[in-house]
Amino acid sequence: MSKFTPAQLIARYEACRTSRRTIEGVWNDITRLVFPYKGDMFNDLPDEQSVDWRENRDVFDSTAVFAAARLSASIHGLITNPFLRWFEASFRESKLNDVAGAREWLEEVSEVIYQTLQDSNLNTEGGEMYQDLVGYGTSVLVEEDTAIDGDYDNWDGVKFQCIPIREAFFESDYEGGVAAFYRRNEWTAVQIMSKFMSEDVPKTIREQAESAESIGTKHEVILCVYIENLGPGQDGQDAPDVSKVMPADRRPVQWRYILQSDKTVLGSGGYYEMPAFAPRWRKMSGSQWGWSPAMIALPDIKTVNAMAEQGLAAGEKAIDPAIFIPEMDIFSDLDFTAGAVNVVRSTENIIAAPSGSDFQQEVARIDRLRISIMEAFHSNELELKESPAMTATEAMIREDKMQRLLGPTAGRINTDVWGPVINRTFMILARAGKIDQPPAGLENAELDIAFLGPLSRAQSSDKIAAIDRVVEGALVLAETVPDNLDLI
Missing domain, CATH: 1.10.287 (Helix Hairpins)
Structure with a gap:
C-alpha cells in the first residue's frame, strides 16, 4: 500500500504549485521577450490554436532571442557534443583500473552506454533542456525505460523528454536533487481513454469521450512520482536490489496518474530509480530554483x-x-x-x-x-573577433577564457543531470542484460564517471599548462646542457 493517498499527493502538488508563483512572473517575462514562440506560459491555453503565432509585438529588439539561441546551442556542443563520446567510466579506487581486463571492460561499458544514449532522442530533448536553462535557469529532464512490465525481450532502449517548465513541479532532497516530481497534464476525454484502461476511468470521462459536444473539454491529470521505499533502517524496510527485475509495486519509486477533479487514480506503476532530473544553470544556496543569463x-x-x-x-x-x-x-x-x-x-x-x-x-x-x-x-x-588577423594563440586564449567562464555551469549540469542519467542508463542496461559481468574481484567496485567535453576539460587546464611550462623550461635548459633531455 502506498504511503500517500491520492488526496495527499494532490495536496503536495498544489503546495509545490503555490510556492513558485513569484518566480513564474519572471519566467513569463522571459517567455515573452526571449522565447516569443513558446506562447503564454502561465496562461491557460485550451489548445495550440489559442497561440497567436503572427502577433509577437512584445519583441521589438531580437538581440536576446538570438543570443539565447546561440548560447544554448554552443553549450550543447561543449558539454554533450552529439558527434563525440563525452564521458568515460572508471573505477573510483584508481588501482583497480590496472586489474587484468578492467580497462577493456570499462571501455566496453562506456561505449554501450554512449550508443544507447545516441540511439535515443537525447540529443533532441537535451537541446530543449539547454534552452530552458539559458532562459529560465531551471529545467526538468525525464528518462524512461521502454521495457513494459519488466519485459526486456523486446526492449527498445531508453527515451527522454524535456518537460515544459510550466507543467513541471518537484520537491528537492537535502542535496538539491529531485525527491518527488509532479507533472500537470491537460487532456481531453479521448486522450485519457487512449492512455488508460477503460475500467479505471470514471463514467463521466467515458461518456465525454463518446460525445461530440465534449470533444474539446480538457481535464487536469497529475502525474505524481515519489520515493516509496526509504531504505534500510527506515520504516523497518530493507533496501531493494534495483539491479534485478522486480514487480512494479515493489520498486522503490512509485508513480500515479490522478484525475484532479475527483482524485481518481487512473494508472500506477513503479521505477527503479527516480527518472526525473532538475538541472539548474546556477543556483543560490537555499533556493530551489536556478538563475540564468536571461534573468541577469x-x-x-x-x-x-x-x-x-x-x-x-x-x-x-x-x-x-x-x-x-x-x-x-x-x-x-x-x-x-x-x-x-x-x-x-x-x-x-x-x-x-x-x-x-x-x-x-x-x-x-x-x-x-x-x-x-x-x-x-x-x-x-x-564569437571570433571581426578580424582575419587573429592568431592561433589568440584563438586558444579566447577559447580558454570562454571555457573557464562556463566551466562552473558545466560542472553543475554534469552533477545535476548527466551523472545521474549515465548511472540510471547503466542500471537499465544491467537489468536488460546488455552489460557483461565485470572481471573477477571487481563485482562490488564503485564506478566513477569522467566527463570529456571541452568545458569539462577546461577545469583541468591548469595541469596541462603546468606540463607545458615544464617542457618549455626543459627545452631552454637543454640549450646549455643537452644531456638533461635524457632525464625527462
Whole structure:
C-alpha cells in the first residue's frame, strides 16, 4: 500500500504549485521577450490554436532571442557534443583500473552506454533542456525505460523528454536533487481513454469521450512520482536490489496518474530509480530554483525593447509627420495618397510638425544595451573577433577564457543531470542484460564517471599548462646542457 493517498499527493502538488508563483512572473517575462514562440506560459491555453503565432509585438529588439539561441546551442556542443563520446567510466579506487581486463571492460561499458544514449532522442530533448536553462535557469529532464512490465525481450532502449517548465513541479532532497516530481497534464476525454484502461476511468470521462459536444473539454491529470521505499533502517524496510527485475509495486519509486477533479487514480506503476532530473544553470544556496543569463539581462532586455518601440513611434512621426495648416488656406481635408489633387489657397503656410527626436542618441543608447545583453549571454566569448588577423594563440586564449567562464555551469549540469542519467542508463542496461559481468574481484567496485567535453576539460587546464611550462623550461635548459633531455 502506498504511503500517500491520492488526496495527499494532490495536496503536495498544489503546495509545490503555490510556492513558485513569484518566480513564474519572471519566467513569463522571459517567455515573452526571449522565447516569443513558446506562447503564454502561465496562461491557460485550451489548445495550440489559442497561440497567436503572427502577433509577437512584445519583441521589438531580437538581440536576446538570438543570443539565447546561440548560447544554448554552443553549450550543447561543449558539454554533450552529439558527434563525440563525452564521458568515460572508471573505477573510483584508481588501482583497480590496472586489474587484468578492467580497462577493456570499462571501455566496453562506456561505449554501450554512449550508443544507447545516441540511439535515443537525447540529443533532441537535451537541446530543449539547454534552452530552458539559458532562459529560465531551471529545467526538468525525464528518462524512461521502454521495457513494459519488466519485459526486456523486446526492449527498445531508453527515451527522454524535456518537460515544459510550466507543467513541471518537484520537491528537492537535502542535496538539491529531485525527491518527488509532479507533472500537470491537460487532456481531453479521448486522450485519457487512449492512455488508460477503460475500467479505471470514471463514467463521466467515458461518456465525454463518446460525445461530440465534449470533444474539446480538457481535464487536469497529475502525474505524481515519489520515493516509496526509504531504505534500510527506515520504516523497518530493507533496501531493494534495483539491479534485478522486480514487480512494479515493489520498486522503490512509485508513480500515479490522478484525475484532479475527483482524485481518481487512473494508472500506477513503479521505477527503479527516480527518472526525473532538475538541472539548474546556477543556483543560490537555499533556493530551489536556478538563475540564468536571461534573468541577469532581463532589465536591459525590457529597456531595449521599450526604447525600440518608442523609436518606431518616433520614426513614424519623422517619416509621416503631422501637418500644420492655417484654417482658411484649405477647402477640404488634405489627401496624401499617390496622385491625389488638393485645392488650397497657398502652400506657403503648410508646414510639417517637427518630431524633436534625437535618433543618434537613441541608437547609441540601444547599442550600449545590446552590448550589455550580449555580455550576459557570453556572446563575446562565443564569437571570433571581426578580424582575419587573429592568431592561433589568440584563438586558444579566447577559447580558454570562454571555457573557464562556463566551466562552473558545466560542472553543475554534469552533477545535476548527466551523472545521474549515465548511472540510471547503466542500471537499465544491467537489468536488460546488455552489460557483461565485470572481471573477477571487481563485482562490488564503485564506478566513477569522467566527463570529456571541452568545458569539462577546461577545469583541468591548469595541469596541462603546468606540463607545458615544464617542457618549455626543459627545452631552454637543454640549450646549455643537452644531456638533461635524457632525464625527462
